[in-house]
Amino acid sequence: MRKKYGELTTEANHRAQPIRIVTVGGGTGLSTLLGALKEHVARRRQEAGRRPIADLAAVVTVTDDGGSSGRLRREYRILPPGDIRNCLVALSQDEALLGRLFQYRFHAGRGLRGHSFGNLFLTALSHVTGDFAEAVRLSGQVLAIRGRIFPSTAQNVTLEAVMENGRVVAGETQIARSNQRIRRVRLVPRRVRPLPEVLEAIGQADLILIGPGSLYTSIIPNLLVAGVAEAIEKAKATRVHIANLMTQPGETRGFTVADHVRAIFQHTRRRVVDWVVVNHQQVSPAVARRYRAEGAELVQAGVAELQRMGLRCVFDDLLEEHGVVRHNRERLTRLLLEEFVERQPARPLKTAR
Numbered sequence: 001m002r003k004k005y006g007e008l009t010t011e012a013n014h015r016a017q018p019i020r021i022v023t024v025g026g027g028t029g030l031s032t033l034l035g036a037l038k039e040h041v042a043r044r045r046q047e048a049g050r051r052p053i054a055d056l057a058a059v060v061t062v063t064d065d066g067g068s069s070g071r072l073r074r075e076y077r078i079l080p081p082g083d084i085r086n087c088l089v090a091l092s093q094d095e096a097l098l099g100r101l102f103q104y105r106f107h108a109g110r111g112l113r114g115h116s117f118g119n120l121f122l123t124a125l126s127h128v129t130g131d132f133a134e135a136v137r138l139s140g141q142v143l144a145i146r147g148r149i150f151p152s153t154a155q156n157v158t159l160e161a162v163m164e165n166g167r168v169v170a171g172e173t174q175i176a177r178s179n180q181r182i183r184r185v186r187l188v189p190r191r192v193r194p195l196p197e198v199l200e201a202i203g204q205a206d207l208i209l210i211g212p213g214s215l216y217t218s219i220i221p222n223l224l225v226a227g228v229a230e231a232i233e234k235a236k237a238t239r240v241h242i243a244n245l246m247t248q249p250g251e252t253r254g255f256t257v258a259d260h261v262r263a264i265f266q267h268t269r270r271r272v273v274d275w276v277v278v279n280h281q282q283v284s285p286a287v288a289r290r291y292r293a294e295g296a297e298l299v300q301a302g303v304a305e306l307q308r309m310g311l312r313c314v315f316d317d318l319l320e321e322h323g324v325v326r327h328n329r330e331r332l333t334r335l336l337l338e339e340f341v342e343r344q345p346a347r348p349l350k351t352a353r
Contacts, residue, residue, distance in 0.1 A: 002316045002335070018042055018054030019341055022205040022237070024228075026061035026083045026218035029211060029327070033242070034058055034147065035090035036329035040337060041146040051341050056147035057201040058087050059228070061221045063159040063187075066173035068105075068115045072123050079132045079151050083218075085118035088136070091145035098143050133195060150198050152222040158188045159221055172217050179250035179295070184267065185216045187224050194225045202228070205237040207340050210273060212242045212327060215260050216251055220267050229268035238340055241273045245319050245327060249295030256302030261311065276306060277335065281317035283325060291325070314339050 023033060034056070042052030062079045064070065069080035089099040102118030118139075125135035136149055161169045164181040175182070202208065210232075213219050223229045232239060241264070243257040252260065257278050264272065278301045283291070291297060306313055316335050320328040 002314065018052050019206045020055040020057075020201075020204050021053055021207045021209065022057045022059060022201050023209045024059045024219065024222050024232075025211055025213035026064075026222070027213045028086070029213035029218065029242075029244075030058060030060065030083070031086040031090040032327060032329050033209065033212070033332070034087055036333040037336075038091050038146040040333070053341075055201075055204075056091070057205075058091075058147065058149045059152050059198050059201070059222055060084050060087055060149060061218050062151045062153060063157060063172045063217065063221045065158070065171045066176075068119045070173065071115070072119055073156075076123050076127070077156065078123055078126050079154070079156065081119045081122040082116075084136055084149055084151060085116065085122060087149050088118065088139055088143050088145060091140070091147045091149070092143040093146065102143070133197075148197075148201070150195050150201070152198060152225045152228060153192045153194055155189070155192050157192050157221075159185055159217065160188050161185045161216065175217060175251075176214075181253065182216050182251045185220055185224070187221065192225050194227050198225075199227055199231045202231040202235050202237075205235055207336075208232055208235060208237045208239045209336070210239070210241045210264070212244050214248060214251075215244070215255075215263060220264060223264065223268045223272065229270045229272055232272040233268075233270040238275065239273050240275045240277060240336070240340060242277045242327075242332070242336075243279065243301075244299050245279055245325050246291060246296045247299055253295055253297075256300045256305070258302030258305035258309065260299070261306070261309065265309075273311060275312045275314065275340070277318075277332070277339075278313055278315050279318040279327075280315040281319050283319065284321060287321050287325060 023030060037056055040053050041056050042054050060083050064080035064082055069082035072078060073080050085102055089102050092099045104117045106112040106115050122135055122139060125138060126132040129135050133151060133154055140149060158170055159172045161175045162183045164183050169175050169178050211219050241261055247253050247255050257276060261273055283298050318327055318332050319325055
């Protein structure tokens, strides 16, 4: 049963107008969302009564320093390709063949073991073109993706975290392994330039989706790139945070949805969220016990605090269990399209609360 706090304005004469969507994040959360949204990207024939997605752009974090991405980053001085590869495959028209090829991981061979073909392809192409962002664009053409993918910055950056005890931990992998509560994260170097295309996409967007994904290692790093949070705050788009389903051991243990949004606001010092999409479906007892043993639990909303922060909320049953807890991407996508595309004008009125 869907519940909503706050209302969106409806204008029937805008229903047929195409919409531009920007997604911000990284990791499996972003690629899963893109894989569902791509099915609604405008084609030649428009579905009656639906507003097609005219443009779907993904802004992807580039702070990963582990696994295949970390090795290629260190050895070839390129941006980490892993999260971007996953987004390329998610938006591909042929996930069954070319997508499988890009995701193929070598299990043997000196120097090859552990690398995925897509990571190696992006590395080689970035050296051929001399530009990682151009390599991503050309890879998108090879995969015939339905959308655009941008690294949040073209600069080689390191993520640094200051823990609750004051200790500074450098590198995304070490931060994730620390299993400690994070006070704040920052980029090194501090002043990192965004791709111009990122700011342009944000400025033209009708809907900006932030998350789901790891709060401190997938979402916030994008917002710390100079000008990105400011562009989102100034955008005429509706700005939606898709809340995570489960907390993460250490870094967000005990966090409510309100705590997640507060951390975003504190890091950006800007209001970059208007709406929050929250799951209110319970996890099965067996799965809950397993997650609890690992230091994770279902994220609670903190509705009163969200309302005090002036945020509007949409609640729905959004999870599915297949050994692990994940967003039900079809249900989540349907909610996003119904609540933030079908029920609003092309340029939303932000005065309504």
